[in-house]
Amino acid sequence: MQQTSRCLFLLACAFLAACTDPAAPEPEAASEPAPDLLHVVAINAPLAFFAERLGADLVVVDLLVQGSADPADWQPEATDVVAMQGADLILLNGAGYEPWLERVSLPESRVLISSEAVAAALIESETITHRHGPEGDHSHTETASTLWMDPLLALEQARSVAAALSGLRPEAADEISARMAALEHELLQLHQAWLQVAARAGAAPLLFSHPVYQYFERRYQLNGRSLHWEPAEDPGESEWSALAVLLETHPARLMVWEGEPASETIRRLSDLGVGTLVVKPGADAASGDFLDVQNANVDRFSVALGNGQ
Amino acid sequence: MMGALYLGWRYVARHRWKTGLLTAAMSLILFLPPALMLLIERGSQSLTERAATTPLLLGAPGSPLELTLSSLYFSSATPRSLPRESVSAVDSALAVTTPLYVRYQARGFPIVGTSPDYLTLRGLQAAAGRSFALLGECVIGADVARSLGIGVGDSVISAPETLFDLAGVYPLKLSVVGVLAPSLTRDDDAIITDLRTTWVIEGLGHGHQDLERAEASDLVLARDGDSVTANAALKQYNEITDENRASFHFHGDNGKYPISGAIVVPHDQKSEAILLGRFIDVADLQLVAPRAVIAELLDTVFTIQNFVLLTMVLVSVATLVTILLVLALSLQLRARERLTLQRMGAAGSSVGIMMASEALFVVVAGAILAAFFLALTRLIGTNELVLLLSG
Numbered sequence: 153m154q155q156t157s158r159c160l161f162l163l164a165c166a167f168l169a170a171c172t173d174p175a176a177p178e179p180e181a182a183s184e185p186a187p188d189l190l191h192v193v194a195i196n197a198p199l200a201f202f203a204e205r206l207g208a209d210l211v212v213v214d215l216l217v218q219g220s221a222d223p224a225d226w227q228p229e230a231t232d233v234v235a236m237q238g239a240d241l242i243l244l245n246g247a248g249y250e251p252w253l254e255r256v257s258l259p260e261s262r263v264l265i266s267s268e269a270v271a272a273a274l275i276e277s278e279t280i281t282h283r284h285g286p287e288g289d290h291s292h293t294e295t296a297s298t299l300w301m302d303p304l305l306a307l308e309q310a311r312s313v314a315a316a317l318s319g320l321r322p323e324a325a326d327e328i329s330a331r332m333a334a335l336e337h338e339l340l341q342l343h344q345a346w347l348q349v350a351a352r353a354g355a356a357p358l359l360f361s362h363p364v365y366q367y368f369e370r371r372y373q374l375n376g377r378s379l380h381w382e383p384a385e386d387p388g389e390s391e392w393s394a395l396a397v398l399l400e401t402h403p404a405r406l407m408v409w410e411g412e413p414a415s416e417t418i419r420r421l422s423d424l425g426v427g428t429l430v431v432k433p434g435a436d437a438a439s440g441d442f443l444d445v446q447n448a449n450v451d452r453f454s455v456a457l458g459n460g461q
Numbered sequence: 462m463m464g465a466l467y468l469g470w471r472y473v474a475r476h477r478w479k480t481g482l483l484t485a486a487m488s489l490i491l492f493l494p495p496a497l498m499l500l501i502e503r504g505s506q507s508l509t510e511r512a513a514t515t516p517l518l519l520g521a522p523g524s525p526l527e528l529t530l531s532s533l534y535f536s537s538a539t540p541r542s543l544p545r546e547s548v549s550a551v552d553s554a555l556a557v558t559t560p561l562y563v564r565y566q567a568r569g570f571p572i573v574g575t576s577p578d579y580l581t582l583r584g585l586q587a588a589a590g591r592s593f594a595l596l597g598e599c600v601i602g603a604d605v606a607r608s609l610g611i612g613v614g615d616s617v618i619s620a621p622e623t624l625f626d627l628a629g630v631y632p633l634k635l636s637v638v639g640v641l642a643p644s645l646t647r648d649d650d651a652i653i654t655d656l657r658t659t660w661v662i663e664g665l666g667h668g669h670q671d672l673e674r675a676e677a678s679d680l681v682l683a684r685d686g687d688s689v690t691a692n693a694a695l696k697q698y699n700e701i702t703d704e705n706r707a708s709f710h711f712h713g714d715n716g717k718y719p720i721s722g723a724i725v726v727p728h729d730q731k732s733e734a735i736l737l738g739r740f741i742d743v744a745d746l747q748l749v750a751p752r753a754v755i756a757e758l759l760d761t762v763f764t765i766q767n768f769v770l771l772t773m774v775l776v777s778v779a780t781l782v783t784i785l786l787v788l789a790l791s792l793q794l795r796a797r798e799r800l801t802l803q804r805m806g807a808a809g810s811s812v813g814i815m816m817a818s819e820a821l822f823v824v825v826a827g828a829i830l831a832a833f834f835l836a837l838t839r840l841i842g843t844n845e846l847v848l849l850l851s852g
Contacts, residue, residue: 227707230638233594237577254666254715255596255706257655259577261557 194243196223196435198300201442202310220438249297264316266309302367303343345450352457359407383411429456465811469818487827490777512751517725525749532722535571539564546716555732559724562659567617572652574659590639597701599654600639633662634700668709
């Protein structure tokens with residue numbers, strides 16, 4: 153009996169000692185894990201720019217098409233699509249910019265088609281099928297897709313990107329909203345700059361080398377006609393003849409190009425009294441910062457108008 | 462006592478056929494009712510889990526049960542279709558939707574047209590290969606791969622709906638790019654592909670030779686502006702390959718193309734309640750909660766279960782009575798044996814133990830067998846059996 157009591161007493165002491173250990177340190181509050189970066193993929197440079205400016209340190213942005221390749225001509229392979237499927241947000245342009253979209257499988261919950269925000273403002277154009285260069289035949293889509301050339305449409309695209317990012321990171325909605333306000337200010341400044349350029353251009357006839365300036369022309373009510381000439385290629389004698397005929401009814405003094413045209417093309421245009429001006433759409437990865445590209449376009453246009461063209 | 466038991470055991474061993482039959486009957490009496498309850502419990506658990514991971518389903522007006530069974534278990538009865546654009550009726554600020562088109566099948570396995578979101582929703586991972594990425598690709602469930610003996614790099618051909626409708630659904634060869642890891646759900650029996658691929662099967666999308674090319678001039682009947690009329694020699698592709706994929710296209714408004722339903726995952730419970738409230742008065746769509754539909758179905762199943770159990774109990778009682786009758790007859794037949802043992806000087810209790818050992822062995826052996834098979838069923842067989850029985 154005494155032995156039993158002794159054992160019970162020792163057990164009780166051990167129990168009490170385990171419960172009340174003043175030296176036991178308080179467990180540290182678990183540190184909050186750093187929020188995971190959002191992986192965003194974008195089809196072209198303007199959308200990537202918007203994602204980077206609005207997402208800042210919340211996002212890692214990858215361009216689907218690298219280098220100077222035109223995203224509008226890109227066809228994804230299966231590996232590209234699988235990579236897209238792994239992204240948190242897939243930024244696409246829409247409006248026919250990605251004709252492969254109906255032949256690939258993307259998680260719809262993570263796809264943002266930025267042109268849907270301005271669906272009512274899209275321009276439908278006729279399909280043109282033609283042959284040039286080593287690639288052979290190609291056609292332009294039925295809907296004009298270079299929305300970002302109109303700063304106000306670019307603003308709507310940016311807003312849809314901001315909304316998507318805020319949906320994925322609601323705790324950062326205020327920061328994203330603040331960055332959107334700053335971006336909006338810059339885009340509106342760009343718009344004002346273009347308005348001034350357009351005022352100076354007035355109703356003067358213009359030529360556009362490629363049908364990628366539709367939204368730009370519409371916004372600033374430019375009197376333009378689109379050809380289908382590539383900067384690095386000679387368009388051929390039939391095109392030169394057609395241009396000569398066109399100039400009789402549309403006496404343009406300036407032709408706007410996506411990129412620097414070949415020197416022979418510049419010379420022949422000069423012979424026809426037509427100057428050249430580069431206004432880069434800036435869709436490819438090599439173009440760099442979207443606003444820098446567009447502001448440089450404004451500067452070049454201003455200079456060209458100042459040169460009396 | 463051990464001597465009596467030994468003699469009893471020798472008797473049982475001598476009459477092994479009779480003892481075996483009686484033991485089997487006893488084990489069935491003891492095994493069937495709990496096995497049935499176990500199967501129903503596991504089946505209802507499986508059904509409930511599948512429904513729990515599918516908060517809401519959007520479909521055309523009709524039977525909620527048909528919509529649920531088609532969308533969750535890919536049953537052969539396809540509910541009325543609804544246009545793809547109907548999904549926009551679900552506010553994206555409240556929920557994420559994943560479309561489904563379950564209408565076609567290939568070699569007896571359902572083809573589920575959906576988006577890669579479905580794989581994420583169901584937690585399905587590729588055990589081999591990758592997810593479907595391009596038009597014409599598919600991933601197959603583990604049971605499909607095992608049953609058909611196919612894997613990554615192989616193909617399956619969709620079954621035509623009818624041999625006599627040449628202008629309707631025609632077989633399309635799908636490329637298998639991934640095999641899913643077993644999930645012990647209906648997805649193991651599914652061939653999962655992109656929604657647009659099922660539209661190609663339906664004939665809403667197609668690929669054919671390019672009529673703009675010079676070599677296709679023999680195929681052109683007439684040209685009128687942008688409109689080109691081709692003759693019957695125009696070849697439409699029944700397999701989507703890397704070479705011809707770019708030629709595949711859809712005519713008309715994709716929003717009008719059919720789906721059989723859509724899985725709706727609300728962001729939170731409040732969103733779910735809001736959505737259910739909004740769809741109460743919508744005439745051309747229905748939004749159902751599979752949990753409620755399955756619960757109603759299980760109530761019916763449990764009612765039937767009770768009837769089946771009652772029947773089993775009655776049959777068991779009858780079987781038990783028969784066993785007792787056999788044992789009684791056996792005792793009667795052993796009357797001379799009892800008399801011999803008594804005359805040899807065996808105690809009455811020992812004789813009783815010997816006579817009762819047969820019944821004791823039948824009960825104990827039957828109980829052990831029943832417990833063994835019940836344990837086997839619990840460990841191994843219920844999921845497969847449930848999937849098999851759920852067809």
